Amino acid sequence: MSKITAALEAAVATVILNTPVGDVRQTNRQRVEGDRAFAAILKLVAPRIRHFIRQYGLIAHWDDAEQCCAIGVHRAIQAYDPSKAQFTTFVNWQLRGELQGLRFRLMTDQRPSAKKVAATTVSLSAGIGEDDSLESMIVDHDALERTEAGAAAYLAGRTRTMLIEQYVDHLRAVGMDQLKRRARDKADRPTDLTQPRLRATMYPVDPTELAALEEKIALHREAIERRLSDEVEAPAVAASTPADDAVRERSRQIAKRAAGAIAEIAQRTPHLATPRWQRPVAATATRNTVSA
Secondary structure, eight states: OOHHHHHHHHHHHHHHHTSOOTTOOOOHHHHHHHHHHHHHHHHHSHHHHHHHHHHTTOGGGHHHHHHHHHHHHHHHHHHOOTTTOOHHHHHHHHHHHHHHHHHHHHOGGGSHHHHHTTOOOOOTTSBSSSSOBHHHHOOOTTHHHHHHHHHHHHHHHHHHHHHHHHHHHHHHHHHHHHHHHHHHHHSOOOSOTTSOOOOGGGSOOOHHHHHHHHHHHHHHHHHHHHHHSSSOOOOOOTTOOHHHHHHHHHHHHHHHHHHHHHHHHHHHSTTTSOOGGGSOHHHHHHHHHHHO
8 A cells, every 4th residue: 555545544534533423513623623634635636636637628627627526535535435445446436427527517519419510618707708708698687676575575574573572572561560450459458558568569460360361462463463464364254154253353453453552662663663754744734733
């Protein structure tokens, strides 16, 4: 075994040793050691890579050929089995396969079928003028519109979720105040009225009422999200029962009240409030009249 072959075997063993198996996460030390060993492998097989690039006639595409060879080395390490052959055998076949595939993709005009029709392979980055290229002529005119629409939809969705969360927190705060007040009213009042009353936090809230509050908040959230979602609601079925109509009407009323509260929350939020110069003129005139 030559010195280069022995060095290759040692570097490949280092890469395999620092490659995690299964779902185990690779540590930073393993990543650094593996990258150093892989770089050493590329340095050792560099003469072989240059020989194959010239052999397959890919000198004009040297950078692409080197990248394909690096991919071939990586695949050779993954498929390496020391019990079958040495690493040099694995890497030779992988390099040949990658370069053959690259030549097949780049030199399609060398096939007999392409020669019949005088086909010519042209790179997209090849210049057709002083400052133009085929790549620069491929323009997606709808890309900007789709990007802006996607960004607007994403921001609207995040804003909607934030406002719904704030409204739910508001419902929970109001409901907890009511439960604490109810617990305080149910508690036994002291016979001596001159004694100070206990603080509201001293009266425990009934767990059953607290669970009922959370269930009610969940129903409100579901109705609001369904109402404010981008999906179109299914049309009402003609054979729906009065109970279904009552539930649907109740959900609509919940969503309607929530929409007004959410609008107020949005106006109180600094980065969501409508600027003064964008507010309706009628509202400004009415406010000025009342102030006068």
